Amino acid sequence: MISWMQRHNKYLVWTIWVATVAFIGAGFVGWGSYNFGSKAGNVAKVGEIEIPQSKLNMVYSDMYNEYNQKMQGQLDEAKAKELGLVQQAFAAIETQTKVLNFAKENGIIVSDEEIAKVLQSIKLFQKNGQFSKENYDHYLKNRRMTAKTFEEALREELTISKTLNLLTTNAMPFEEKVVSSAINIADKIAYKVLTLNDIKVDINDSDIQTYWELQKDNFMTPKQYKLSIVWTDTTDTAVTDDELQKHFAENSFNYTDQEGKQLSFEEAKENVTNDLKLQKSKKAAQKAYIAFKKGELSSNETLTLPVNDMKLSAEIWDEIAQKSVGEIMKPKVANDRYATIKIEEVIEPRVKSYEEAKEETTAMYKVAMQQKGLSELAENTLQNFDDINATTSNFLTLNKNVNLAPLNSEESLQFIQKLFTSPEEKGMISVVDKVVIYNILEQKVMPTDENQSASIKQRVGQLKKGIFENNFLQTLDKKYPVEVYVQGLTN
Structure with missing residues (x-):
């Protein structure tokens, strides 16, 4: 579902705003100069469901307040238009409404009892651990909405959640075995780490000045x-x-x-x-x-x-x-x-003179020469790997943090991640400003422990649900047409 949202309607999450009770204290943000020629107060129709302007206003207002908070109060109407907040809000509601169409068509409902249970569980509406109508009414007043509007939005959010939860399936033994093998595969390697410190660069003024001549447009005031x-x-x-x-x-x-x-x-x-x-x-x-x-x-x-x-x-x-x-x-x-x-x-900016840029140029020239030298050294080391004094590791896996000296923990993690996605049995991997030359000596699948089994089941379930949701939402795109009454809601 995540990948689908990234490709389609990135801001689906904005429509599920009620259960988290986001932006409690924020005031309502209007639409500015947008002009709506809607049909009976609606801005669009998705499948068989009309989208009222009031719903678009609420989602837009929440989105505006969230962006404004991140921008430390610097968001204004012009910037909101530049960011396309209206289009983002509508895209989110459009996706939500397609799921609601499917739920309606297939008889998926949320009862009044379910609504009441969720309302009572929201801590914002509680006092001394019990539901407080006073707190609830205060929240509604601050948001300038009626209980009917809020509870209908909550019903929609729960309906979407209930619908998507139908796509949840248990992991099958074969699926668990496949994922477990991928997670627990282990490599024992011989390796050598090369760094920029292995490269000695002779620096003279003539070479630096020549380098500056070639790169001087990069040295501006x-x-x-x-x-x-x-x-x-x-x-x-x-x-x-x-x-x-x-x-x-x-x-x-x-x-x-x-x-x-x-x-x-x-x-x-x-x-x-x-x-x-x-x-x-x-x-x-x-x-x-x-x-x-x-x-x-x-x-x-x-x-x-x-x-x-x-x-x-x-x-x-x-x-x-x-x-x-x-x-x-x-x-x-x-x-x-x-x-x-x-x-x-x-x-206005101008090109720095050689004297002005000499310190920067010298530093850049040294790094460029070191990187070139490191690349050449790495190629030579790989070709003659059997003749060098390499370090042999223990068995490495993706799910176990190790330090491969002289790499630090973060560099070791990056190397291992790249190692397990490389098709090469013998090769070189760049990590930050270092190059690791490696050769896989032995490979095996480590046993799965009890604690890991639960994690693998969860991963398989999440993976399957993500795939199902992706296909499901793509199907909804084709199944439910969108009719927009207002210009400017779509890109």
């Missing part, structure tokens, strides 16, 4: 901007504890840890203080902007910075890229203070 900046500091802006408490109470949803858990006031106090100081200093920054624009105020400093320098935020650099020389930007936050910026000059 960064694009730079000369900027005059008026800073509005917030350090001395006074805030009281009462003001901080009030600001936190009104904006507590903005203060969470990396896992999305809301912080307490004490945990968030430093950020709350910075935010409130910025809020209270905004008017002073706007006054400074007006005075600067009128020529009544001089800049605090003039800087020449490469694009995306950390002194300014990504948001500021995005706006600078859209401005012309002489323009003055409105105040923007940069490291807990406001910056009002005038673009004085744009300094």
Whole structure:
């Protein structure tokens, strides 16, 4: 199913939003300037089922909020259109609805009792381990939806889950044996690891300069901007504890840890203080902007910075890229203070002189020569493998982590994965900046232990279900036609 979603409707998961109760605190996001000429409030028809605009709105809103969270609040309508969020939301619903058509046609239903059982199991709706109607009503109010709408969406999600679960089959003994053999095959090898340190490179100025002549277009100065900046500091802006408490109470949803858990006031106090100081200093920054624009105020400093320098935020650099020389930007936050910026000059990239690029060129030349030398050494070592002092390993398998000195654990894992997908009995495998020359000495199938048996059964089941779901969903594509009433919902 995963591969099918990647090729077809990548965002099927967005439609199954109810059971996980995603984006609880998010507000509803509208459609912006999209214009719907739908039929009786519907935007499309899949098979025998109409898709209401309200359903598309909900999926789009959840998707918008998730993207906005990942982009740290920087998503806007224009960016949403660029990302094709409308099309993604519709593609997800289209796939969901095809499964619902099949369920309807074959009498697969979810009872009211099943709905009630799932509602009672959702921890968000519980208080002291019991279902709380107060919590449930509060959730519905925040999402601006009725219980009927929510429970119908939940019914659809459970119907899809029940339908796809019909494709689950037990692993057969022969299938388990095949997978077990693939997992437990073991190789004993002789090997030698070659590294860049095995290659000695003689470096002289003439060779480096010749290399620079051939590669000089790769050695460019960064694009730079000369900027005059008026800073509005917030350090001395006074805030009281009462003001901080009030600001936190009104904006507590903005203060969470990396896992999305809301912080307490004490945990968030430093950020709350910075935010409130910025809020209270905004008017002073706007006054400074007006005075600067009128020529009544001089800049605090003039800087020449490469694009995306950390002194300014990504948001500021995005706006600078859209401005012309002489323009003055409105105040923007940069490291807990406001910056009002005038673009004085744009300094375009140019090819660095040899002297400017010599250090970079020398490093690149050395690596290029080492890589060339390593490749030649590897070929020679492979041809004369029987004559070298190689290391012999124990039996290696895919499911057992080992360290093949001098490789580290990650490099060893990469090598073993490549070894078991290589058709060559004797060969070379690149791992990061190293090359491993190997020769398989012996091969056997290791016995399956009890703990592994359960894992193999699970893998076989997952593999079979994935194949069945892939074929099933491809069949639904052909079985249920899609009629779209609204332009712009499909690519």
